[in-house]
Amino acid sequence: MRGWGWRLGWMCWLGMVACGVPLEEGAEDACAEVLPGDLVITEYLNDPEGTDTGREYVELHNPLQVPVSLESMTLYAARSDGSQEKGFFFAEPLSVSPGDYLVLGDVREGPVPAHVDLSYGEALGALGNTSGRLGVRCGERVIDEVPLTAPAKSGAARGYDGRLVPDSAGNDDPARWCDGAASVDAGASRGSPGAANAPCAPTEGASEPNGSKETCVPVGSQVPRDVKRPRAGELVITELMANPLGDDTVGEWVEVLATVPVDLNGLTLGTDTTGTKVQGPNCLSLPAGGYAVLARRMEAVLNGGLPMPVATFNVDLRNTGGVVQVRSGDLLVDAVAHGAAEEGVATQVSVGKANASGNDSAEAWCRASETYGSRGNLGTPGRANRDCASGEGGGPEGGASEGGRDAGGVTPDAGRGGGTDAGSPDGGTRDAGGLDGGIRDAGATDGGARDAGSPVPTCIDRVTGIPRPVRLPEVGSLVLTEFMADPSAVADSVGEWVEVLATREVDLNGVTLMNEGGANTLLDATLCLSLKAGARGVLARSAETALNGGLPSVLATFSFNLSNATGNHSLRLALGSRMLDVITWTSAATSGVSWQVSPMSSDPQRNDAPGSFCLAPASARYGLGDRGTPGLENRACAP
16 A cells, blocks of 8 residues: 555544544445454554654554455444544545555654554544554444553554564454564664565564563573563462461462463462552572462571472451452463362372363362361472372362362463363265254253252353353353364364354353263363453464464363264254254365355354355455354355
């Protein structure tokens, strides 16, 4: 889009009451055909060196093979909570060519810089330097939105990782953004406006998901370095002592395990109502596989003989049960919901389940059986836990074998919504005729009702951090809309995925995903696996972006394969004995291409019909380049 140099920043004020609000109803008809993901925000400069006014910019990318019109759309910016929104309305015909970039700038006076295609003037005000929202929409329908994060230094633009295909689901993850490289022009901002972004360094963003830059001094050094903050699942709560023998205020402790090298500096450990920020004069570093104990007191004579704690906290762990969580700024890294604590006994995750996905299940937790210190407390602070499958000591939910006491029922979560982000089934794509539609689910019997004596299932709300009842889905509230059975960018065992559409707000906790052979995965997590009405969740074989082909945020993972061969295949969603949705197919998978339901057939009845599914179009790409729209509205099937 180079060479436009248009000064249209004031157009958003002409012919309308307020910026972003057209005078006439239906003014958004011009963009009605534009779908979420047809435009992607790939770069922004929110903290220029010196004054921000007149120097900020936003870059939009068209990932399709056809032009995308911006007419009647609104570019908007707001605070993180959505307040104080300001917008720029595209009142005139304007389109972005296939594969091209459009740079919109805050140019208020003087000539438009060479890197800016179009000025929005003062319409957006000042973008948040450290936080906020930035998006583009048609009427009330969001086409793309990203969270604003802070660069390491003023003058650096924030760009989406150039290793990944730009998509409007993947760019929701701040860890996929990094600071732009230095410009060849003296005094210019660091970035690549109007061009493809450079790849992010492998460690960029992974250590600082909230965009902040803090430093610490490594032990034995005098030179500070950036703090390596953990992302969700990179630091796992593995053991908890809420009711030690003696004084709780000096003997409580929490054990965490790092799955990658991280620093604990700046993290907050606490409950759903209060927390303590972890601080220290040096880098509180953990290697991959390293354990750390955080305790109420450092002195062994007071804390019951613990190994040297890394840091202290001053939050009471409730003996009657509650929530323990670790946060990095606003990001929930891990959370544990525990029941009534047994005096003198820690609750721990089984040695083979001490990872981001294994610790989601209540069955992975049990009471400690080894003594530590000098007071007779049971636990293994700072070292590997025992194998809960050995049967010693009973389970976490009222199954204690010693003295009949309850072990507390701790069920931690990796902060991924049950596995984040979503592995993929291998195989079983359909032929051009779509699904075979032999099984109807709308008439399934309601066999999943709970009796009056069953406890109401709960989960920890991902926003508030407070336990609440699970919003159980009903028949018709979940729809299977897309799956990737044979990825080409990565192996099937890590790159397969299934997409689920929610027709009303639900949680997937307790839902089972299964195939035609009976292989199944129960979606079980401490965090609520929440989907709002109209939202799409990705269930995948792997939650790790570096392994799964660059999937957007994964809601949960599953453990079985989807067949790549021809045959009678199916995928089913069930809650207990109640079938929520079923799809069937017979054809072989197409390598690197997902099968998707037509947008007009996205309900539990029509997605059963022959011809309702088709191959994802060539213009729909994600992550490392495979075809599909995981987490986004499907594209229309070709005639």
